[in-house]
Amino acid sequence: MPAVAKRADRHTPESLLAVAVDVFNVRGYDGTSMEELAKAAGITKSSIYHHVSGKEELLRLAVTRALDGLFAALDEPGALEGPAVDRFAYVVRRTCLELVRNLPYVTLLLRVRGNTGAERDALERRREFDHRVADLAAAAVADGDLRPDLDPRLTARLVFGLVNSVAEWYRPDGPVTGETVADALGSLVLDGLRPRS
Amino acid sequence: MPAVAKRADRHTPESLLAVAVDVFNVRGYDGTSMEELAKAAGITKSSIYHHVSGKEELLRLAVTRALDGLFAALDEPGALEGPAVDRFAYVVRRTCLELVRNLPYVTLLLRVRGNTGAERDALERRREFDHRVADLAAAAVADGDLRPDLDPRLTARLVFGLVNSVAEWYRPDGPVTGETVADALGSLVLDGLRPRS
DNA sequence: TCAGACTAACCGACCGTTCGGTAGGATCGA
DNA sequence: TCGATCCTACCGAACGGTCGGTTAGTCTGA
Known part of the structure; x- marks a missing residue:
C-alpha cells in the first residue's frame, strides 16, 4: 500500500541533496546561495524548505x-x-x-x-x-x-x-x-x- | 630627504594581507566578512579600503x-x-x-x-x-x-x-x-x- | 474535498563598499 | 617661531543589494 504510484513528484530530499552537493562543489558551500540551489534544482527557493530544513541540513x-x-x-x-x-x-x-x-x-x-x-x-x-x-x-x-x-x-x-x-x-x-x-x-x-x- | 622617519602607521597593504590570509584560511574566502577582517586587524571595516581596493584585491x-x-x-x-x-x-x-x-x-x-x-x-x-x-x-x-x-x-x-x-x-x-x-x-x-x- | 507539493511575496540581518568627516603630524611662508 | 595649510590614516554611518529563511496561499491529483 505504500508503493502505489504517488504523484510523480519532481523532488525529494535525496534528489535535492544530489543537486546541492554538485553546486556546493563548484561554488563552495559558503559561496552557494539558496537561490542558486533552487535554480539548479528547477524549483523556487521556498520550495526547498518543504523538503529539507535548510542549507546546513543539506551539508550535514x-x-x-x-x-x-x-x-x-x-x-x-x-x-x-x-x-x-x-x-x-x-x-x-x-x-x-x-x-x-x-x-x-x-x-x-x-x-x-x-x-x-x-x-x-x-x-x-x-x-x-x-x-x-x-x-x-x-x-x-x-x-x-x-x-x-x-x-x-x-x-x-x-x-x-x-x-x-x-x-x-x-x-x-x-x-x-x-x-x-x-x-x-x-x-x-x-x-x-x-x-x- | 624622503626617508625622514614618517609617522609609525599601524597598517600597510602588506600587514593587512598577512592578517587577511590567515583569516581566509580559517574561515574560507567566501566565509570571511570584511567586518571579521577588520576586527582581526584591529581597524574598522572602512579603513581597510584606504589601503587596498577591496576583498578581492587581498585574495589576488x-x-x-x-x-x-x-x-x-x-x-x-x-x-x-x-x-x-x-x-x-x-x-x-x-x-x-x-x-x-x-x-x-x-x-x-x-x-x-x-x-x-x-x-x-x-x-x-x-x-x-x-x-x-x-x-x-x-x-x-x-x-x-x-x-x-x-x-x-x-x-x-x-x-x-x-x-x-x-x-x-x-x-x-x-x-x-x-x-x-x-x-x-x-x-x-x-x-x-x-x-x- | 483534502493533503501535500509548490509558489510569490516578503522579512530582518548582514554583505561589500562608499562617503563625509576628523585627528594630528608634516610642510612651508613669513 | 608660529600659524595656516595640506596630507595620510582612520572612523561612524549609511548605501544598495543579497543572504537564509518565513508566511500565506495556490495548484493538483486521487
Missing part, C-alpha cells in the same frame, strides 16, 4: 553519507584480518575506490573547514578516521613490513593526503577508472616511482 | 605571491639542468619546501575554486605549473628513470596531490621541519614504503 546529509562510506571500509574483513601491512594496503585501496565511487560527497567532506556545527562534527569524525589509519601504519612498521626510517604518523598523513588529493582532479567521465587510480596509487605508495633494480 | 595579492614563489622554483638551475628524473625530484622537493615556507599563501592558493576573476586567473597559472611538471615526469619516464608502467600524467597528478596535501596538516610550530617533510616525501615518491629487499 552530504558529509554524513561520505563519512559512513569511508568508515564502512574500516569494518570490512580486509581491514580487520591478516598482517597490518595488508590491512593498511587494503584500506588505502578501498578508501581510494570509495572516494571515486562517492566522489561529490567525499569531495565536499574534504573541503569542510569547520565554520558551522555540521562541519565541526564532520571534522571530528574525519580525525577519528585518520587516527585509526595511523594506528594501522604504525602496526605495519612494528611488524617490519613498512620502512622504519619514515615516521608512521607522517607516513599515514602523506598517504591519505595522496588519496584525498585524487578528489581534486578525478572525473568519472574521464579516461581513468577508479581501479586504475587505486592500482597506481597503491603501487606508488608501496614501491615508489623508481624502477626496481 | 595572496595567490599571486604564492604562485610567484612556486614558479621561481621552476627557473632555478636544479630544475633546468641535468637528467629529467633529477630535475623532477628537485622540483618536487623544492615545491614542498616552498609550500612550507610560504604556507598560508600557498594554502589559500590551493583552495581557490574559481568564483571570482582573481581565482580564475590563479587557476590558470596553476594549470600552467602542473603542465610543466607533467612534462618533466614524462621526460623522466622516457629516459627510463621512472617506472614505465605508470602513466606520467597520472604520476604527476598523484605526486603533486601528495605535495599539496601537506598544506592540510603542516603547522610551522609543530615538531616536523620542512626539510623533514621534503625528505620523507621525496623518499616515499621515489622508493615507496616497502623496505628494499
Whole structure:
C-alpha cells in the first residue's frame, strides 16, 4: 500500500541533496546561495524548505553519507584480518575506490573547514578516521613490513593526503577508472616511482 | 630627504594581507566578512579600503605571491639542468619546501575554486605549473628513470596531490621541519614504503 | 474535498563598499 | 617661531543589494 504510484513528484530530499552537493562543489558551500540551489534544482527557493530544513541540513546529509562510506571500509574483513601491512594496503585501496565511487560527497567532506556545527562534527569524525589509519601504519612498521626510517604518523598523513588529493582532479567521465587510480596509487605508495633494480 | 622617519602607521597593504590570509584560511574566502577582517586587524571595516581596493584585491595579492614563489622554483638551475628524473625530484622537493615556507599563501592558493576573476586567473597559472611538471615526469619516464608502467600524467597528478596535501596538516610550530617533510616525501615518491629487499 | 507539493511575496540581518568627516603630524611662508 | 595649510590614516554611518529563511496561499491529483 505504500508503493502505489504517488504523484510523480519532481523532488525529494535525496534528489535535492544530489543537486546541492554538485553546486556546493563548484561554488563552495559558503559561496552557494539558496537561490542558486533552487535554480539548479528547477524549483523556487521556498520550495526547498518543504523538503529539507535548510542549507546546513543539506551539508550535514552530504558529509554524513561520505563519512559512513569511508568508515564502512574500516569494518570490512580486509581491514580487520591478516598482517597490518595488508590491512593498511587494503584500506588505502578501498578508501581510494570509495572516494571515486562517492566522489561529490567525499569531495565536499574534504573541503569542510569547520565554520558551522555540521562541519565541526564532520571534522571530528574525519580525525577519528585518520587516527585509526595511523594506528594501522604504525602496526605495519612494528611488524617490519613498512620502512622504519619514515615516521608512521607522517607516513599515514602523506598517504591519505595522496588519496584525498585524487578528489581534486578525478572525473568519472574521464579516461581513468577508479581501479586504475587505486592500482597506481597503491603501487606508488608501496614501491615508489623508481624502477626496481 | 624622503626617508625622514614618517609617522609609525599601524597598517600597510602588506600587514593587512598577512592578517587577511590567515583569516581566509580559517574561515574560507567566501566565509570571511570584511567586518571579521577588520576586527582581526584591529581597524574598522572602512579603513581597510584606504589601503587596498577591496576583498578581492587581498585574495589576488595572496595567490599571486604564492604562485610567484612556486614558479621561481621552476627557473632555478636544479630544475633546468641535468637528467629529467633529477630535475623532477628537485622540483618536487623544492615545491614542498616552498609550500612550507610560504604556507598560508600557498594554502589559500590551493583552495581557490574559481568564483571570482582573481581565482580564475590563479587557476590558470596553476594549470600552467602542473603542465610543466607533467612534462618533466614524462621526460623522466622516457629516459627510463621512472617506472614505465605508470602513466606520467597520472604520476604527476598523484605526486603533486601528495605535495599539496601537506598544506592540510603542516603547522610551522609543530615538531616536523620542512626539510623533514621534503625528505620523507621525496623518499616515499621515489622508493615507496616497502623496505628494499 | 483534502493533503501535500509548490509558489510569490516578503522579512530582518548582514554583505561589500562608499562617503563625509576628523585627528594630528608634516610642510612651508613669513 | 608660529600659524595656516595640506596630507595620510582612520572612523561612524549609511548605501544598495543579497543572504537564509518565513508566511500565506495556490495548484493538483486521487
